[in-house]
Every structure is written in structure tokens, then in C-alpha cells.
Amino acid sequence: MAWCRSFALAAVLLGFLSCYAPVPSLASSGSDGFLQCLSAAMPKQLLYTQSSPSFTSVLTSSVWNHKFLAASTVRPFAIVRPTNASHVQAAVVCGSQNDVRIRVRSGGHDYEGLSYRSERPEVFAVLDLADLRSVSVDPKAATAWVESGATLGELYYAVSKASKLLAFPAGLCPTVGVGGHFSGGGFGMLVRKYGTAIDNVLDATLVDAKGRLLDKQAMGADVFWAIRGGGGGSFGVVLSWKVKLVPVPPTVTMFILPKSVDEGAIDILTKWQEVAPAFPEDLFINVVIAKQVAKFQSMYLGTCDALLPLMETRFPELGLNKTHCKEMTWIQSVPYIYLGTTATVEDILDRSTSASSSSKSTSDYVRQAITKDVWAQIFAWLAKPDGGVMIADPYGGKVSSFSESATPFPHRGGVLYNIQYMNFWPAATDGSAQTKWLKDLYAFMEPHVSQNPREAYVNYRDLDLGQNVVVGNLTSYKAAQVWGEKYYKDNFQRLAMAKGEVDPEDYFRNEQSIPPFVASKRR
Template structure:
């Protein structure tokens, strides 16, 4: 124990010395007109803890034993980002890059080696160019802020991305980015035509200067493996002034299993203007103390109810959708519906950056290519009831998602995919739930569903990061280990990503537990 204490003290002293040298390095790489001092938050500063916690979205990674950074650099100017990269690299410090803090495994703000958080939340400028049908959006801007700014400039434009308004665009887009417009327009990354980054040498590059290979890698390969995203240029998509949304619930007693089975068959083939998410949840049963499954069918149609009803009653009459279930709203109002704000909530709620309630959570993902039999669905419902405090989402593919090649971006889950599954268990600290036990219950459920999911590899979605599918230590990126999770996230695109990495970051400065490794000649 005494020996361990000596080692700990030595490491702490080393960290203090390295940190001081790092902090002294920073001002030497910024112009005096953009001082960096106020962007630095050290553990001894009163602002440190609040800055750290402000963008922690999963309380599972905010515990007394969670490793904390040596410092947080809340950059306010591009030169601050450059200085952080240059000085961290020269001092052997790892950086973790955080835009919105929604990484499912907390990798944007935790590490098990001495590290610095490069916080991008001040990079939130958005410039909408409706006549060019484009916008520049900085990496720290949230989806809610982006949607709000688009709607303030145009009633007929939108952008295909997620439904959670507090998610940061830096991580969301670089992981692929998807939402309820993907069947019509594809992923976020399918609608990005430029980006600005700081590379491992501290240079600011755009699409022209970085080259097409790196630009390809950034759009779905996880930006934190290749550089620091400063901003994206996105292509806006045209939508009607009114869209139709609906949310219909069916319990097992109301035939939910049969309806979900039929949904699997038709959802990828429905009109591209129609997106119907299936969301199995746990609800109270008819008897006191009994739980059952209620499945929500949540939809959006790019058009009015008069066109939707004949279309859906022809292709999916099992749902029993009626006019009273439908609301015609503007696209920006639909974002509030999907985020589950009460009807009539002012749209400026999209500008709120922080959730009122935070949870401890664990999530996993799957892709489905073959229809799950009814017996399989029934087994899934039983597993859900065993886990408790969880929900699932089945998100339909088809449409534009099937038209783009697997190699068009690092995101490979295209033609032949019926739907994406999210498994999520969430609980509050006051619930008194044992974290390890709850996480293991979800893992057991995931193992049990294997027969119905993709195989060799069992595919996964990068935006739903899951360290269970393979991970490296914080300070070492092993190619063989990386290949395990890399093939699940990217399939054969993984190998091209490793080649890009070897060219742009051969020293592997940008690394984390599931980063892309550099590929060298001796790897095959």
C-alpha cells in the first residue's frame, strides 16, 4: 500500500509539472488580441466543476471515482483550438473533444490517463444562407439552435438530423447523424459539402486543403479520430410548409405484436415522404402492479393529412390511423413534437442547452435485415420486462438510405437494412438502482436477441457508442482490437479509414477507446 501511495504521489507530481508546462505553452500560440487565459479552467478554479458538469449528459460518468481532466479549455477562438492541439501534443497529453456531451460512453469528457478537455460549446455560430440552400454551423451549436435558425430564415427548408435538441453538431454529424427525414434525404453526412477542422499539426483545413479522403472520413468516421471539427457547411433540404405528425399507442392486448410484425414488412417500402418509428415501452397493465408492453408508432409525413391517410390505409391499414390522430404543423413545430414538448410550447425552447432532468443510462444498437418472427418479438417483450426502466426504438430505413452506396461515406448500413434498433435503459439516482446490475440486464437482453440481428459482423451505429462491442485502453490503440469494433461500426470502410488515419495522424495523437488506428504495412 505504501508503494502504491509513492507511485500515486509521483504521478500526481508529474501531472502537475506537465500541466504547468502545458498551460505556459498555450499563450505562446495565440495572438494577444485573442487571449486564452479566460478559456482555461483548472481544478483549483471555482469555475472548474460547473464547467465540467455543464455538458455531462450521462450521470453514469459523473461519480466520485470518474477521472477528471487536468484542465478544461473552453475555447472561444480558433487559435485556442490550435494552441490546445499543439501544446497537448508536444507535452504528451491526451485531449478529449466535447461539443454537446452526448457521447453514450462519456468518451468526450473522460479518460483513464492524464487528459485535457477541449470544450467546444462556445463555437455555436450559425449562418443560414437560404438563397444558397446552405448553412455554416459551428461544432458547438446544438441541433435545436440549428433548427431554430433555419426556421427563422425559411419556412420551406430543413436539415436531416436527430430529434434531441441539446445534441451538439460536432459529434452528431461526424458519427453519421440521422433522424426522421432520413428516408427522404438520407443522413446528416449525406448533406454536408464542406468542413473546417484543426488537424494533428494544428493547421486549419477545409475540404479543398484537407483533400477528399479526409473529408470522406470526417462524415461518419468519427471526427475525434482525425482532428477537431470547427464547423460544417450543410445543404438545406426543401420541405412543405405543413407536415403531418402522429403518435399512436397499442398494447400487447390491442394486438401490438401483430402490428409491429407487419410494420417490419412494409416500413422500408413505404412512400419516402413517410417515416414511422416504432417505440416499445413498458407501461402499467390492466391489473394492479402488473406491467405490459405498449408500442408507440410515431410518424411524420412530408405533406398534409388528406394525402397521408389514403396512402397509409392502403399500405399499412393494420395501424388503424385516423384523422383525429394527426396534427398538421410546420416543420419547426414538428421538432417540438418529436422532442416531446407539450403542444403549444414556444419554439424558442429549442435554444435551451441543458436538460431539466439527467439520467444514468446505458444504450446499445443493432441492425435488422430480416423480419423478426412474432415469437422473436414476444421474446423481446419478455426481455424488456425483465430489464425494466427501458425503451427501444425501431427506426425504418429504405428510401434514400437504400440508394446511396455503402462506400459513399464511412457509414455503411445502407441497402438491405430494414431498420435500426436502439436499446436504452435510463434511471435516476433517487431510484436506488444498482448500476452494474442494471447494465448487465441490458447486456443479457442484447445477447438474447442475437439470432434476429445482423451477423458477421453484428453491426452497430457509431452515434450509439457502445464499449461492449470492443474497446482499447485509454492510452493504447491496438489494431487487432480496433478491427473488432471497427468492422461493426463501418464494415469494410474501416480499412479505408485506417489508411486515412495513417496519412493525417500517423502518431495517433487523436485517440480514445474506440478511435480509428493508423494502418501500417504490417497490418492486414
């Protein structure tokens, strides 16, 4: 295990709860004091300052968006790469003692880069959890402990090695980091059968703003509720998660079927948005739409022979036949969809990044079916020279069976599907045309998506929805409501109250972190 404990030895972990490794209290303050404090508490080779030869390579090791490599980006003055829990505790305590905030990243994707950069001039350090990535699977109990620095690919791979008939319901992309993904909700092709990732979290370990190491019981019900969907960077450092694994059959059936506008894509999409959320839970079909083509991607928890009559009865417009079906194991489906039909299972362990292009994203939720004429206009938007991509993921089934307040993730009953809008541009250009296209399409979509609030998914974080304002030394609750209620709806106030319990001084904060309600309710 990466930080000197086995997940199987829960009793050992409990011995560390509510305590932390001694950290010397130094008179010096600021960045120098932070580094001196940490140097006394952990090996110096785990600290990287801007003068360190490896600083840039460590910083960029999980940067996927080229625009955040610009010289103008506000970077951390130091990066800490902990290898055990006591290092994380020391970083928090040293930061608090020396008025240095830390930003936490788990090594995956970060749409706005808030885990390693700042929008404003600020002295901060990054706590990079890439070396805290162990996965321990108990196939008999159908559970696993996974550290936040692991990727989804590493989690999926470990589960498949322990059992061919178990899986975990999270995202499609294997290079996404577990910590950030779980913090925001987490959904993929099993979402209709088993709900989101956070619907299957049983326990967690958290380092709070005082440097205490807490499990579910010690952190309390409100904080445990908050970390499962309330977004990363607000409540502390989640080191690990205990998750419930779910059963999958020995054979799943996949298909990827593109349809162009000339082949009836508009009519097919119009029908898809009504039938996809109402399919049996074993069937998931999403759509990737670019230019004049809608690409339908599916997982069915069963054989092709069982899928075909279902499709013929419920969705004949798609024209699925046996030649489109690809039968495989669940773990084989992970690289098949995201990495391509020739990728192997071992490829999902590749953590290498590619920041060769820049991108911008945002999201919507659809609660009433979009009409055929509007879909025709959407395709016209997508056909523009600077156009991007729309990805639509159906809900319904298990994800919609939970109440909106069961977790901070509120997008449940009544949601037909989620939309992610994305646009990309070459590293050598400024992306102004592509960004304008995205903003204009988002404005066009306003009448056709959820209202009051216009919902958004926090894992597709978008700073254009609003940014925090600091009043005194605390984040303004009122200003945060502008973006917060889009992500969390009526759960936002409860999140702020949980923040007030665990971090009333607002140590963990960024441009879209949860404000502490106790201290800020009057602002």
C-alpha cells in the same frame, strides 16, 4: 461569429488554411507546460483547471449521464473553452509539444462520455467547443455553415428563421451537439427522404494534429470522407460544417399513436417492419417500445388528407384516422416529437442538461424481418421489472440508395431498420440489474439481427463492443477491428488509412478511436 470570421466570407477563411497562430515553445513539459503554453496563446479566463472555482460547473455543463459524475471518474486536469479557431490550434500545438492529449466535445450527448472522461488513468485536457456555436444560413443557395459547438436545435431554429420551406435532415433530439452527431452519421425523421446528415455535408474546416486549419480541399478527399461518419475524436477537431439544406412543404403531418399488446401491438409491429422501409420516402414511422406498449411516431411531408388513404392502403393495421393527425410546420415538429405536444419552437434552444439518472445503450441493425413469435418474446423482456426501452427507426428510401462505401457510415441497402436499446436507473442506485437486463436482451437478439459483422451505430457508442489497446505508443489496428468493423464494416480499413494520413502519431485517440493503419498494420 464566435471565432472571428463570417461563414459567408469563404475567401477570408482560405487565407488561414495550412497555418496556425504562433505558440511559444517552452522547455517545461506535461500539464504545467501545457498550461503555460496556452496561457501565452489565449486569454487565461478560457482555461479551467481542477482548482478553478468554475471547473466542475464547466465540466458538467453537457454531462447527461449521472454515472459519469462519480468521484471515481477519470476527469481532465484542465478544460479549454476556445472562442476562435486560433485557440483550438493553440490547444492542439501546446498539447502535442507537452505530451498532453486533448479530448474534444461539442456540448451535446455522449453515450460513453469519451469526450470528457477516460476509462483508464490518464493526464488529458478537454477542448470544449460550446462557445463555437454560430450558424450562418444562405437561403438562396440552400446552404448553411454551422460550428460544431451548436446543438441541432440551434441549427434547426436558424434554418427556420431564414426560410419556412427549408430544413436539415439530422436527429430528433434538439440538445444533441452538431460536432459529434455529424461525425457519426446522424439520422432522424427525414432520413428516408434525404439520407443522413453526413450525406448532406458539403465542406468542413478541420484543425489537424499539427495545428493546421484545413478545408475540404486542403485536408484531401480521404480525410474529408473519413470525418463524415468515421466517429469523433480520431482525425482532428472539426470546427465547422457546410451543409446542404433540403426542401420541406409548408405543412407536415405528425402523429403519435400508442398500441398495447392487448390492442394487437405484436401483430402491428410484425407488419410495420415490412412496410415502414418500403413506404414512399415522404413518410417516416418509427416505434418506441416499452413495457407492453409500442408507440408509433410519424412525420409525413404533406397533409393529413393525403396521408390517410396511403395508410389505409399500405398499413391499415395501425388504425390511423383523422383525429390522430396533427398538421404543423417542419420546425414545429421538432419540439412536438421530442419535447412533448405543449412545447414551443423556442424550447429547442434550451441547452440545459439533466443528469438526474444514469443510462446504458447499445444498438443493432435488422436486415430480415423478425417473426411474430420473437416479438412476443421481446415484449416479455420489456415487461421485466428492470426492463428498458427499444427504439426502432426504419431505413429504406434515400438512406439506402448510397453505396456502403460512399461515407464511413455503411448501414445502407438491405437494412430494414435500426434498433437502439436503452435502460435507465436512478442516480442513487448502481444500475447493475438494468445493465444486466440490457446485456441479456442483446444476447437474446443475436440470431435475429445482422450477422458477420453484427452491425452497430457509432453514435450509440458502446464500449462493451470492444476497446482499444495501445502497443508502444500507437493504437493496435488488430484490436480495434473487434469493435471497428461492427460500426464501419469494410470501411474500417480505409478509415485507418485516412488516420495514417492525417494523424500518423495517433495524437487524437480514445477508447474507440480509429488507429493509424500505416504505422499499425503489422500489429
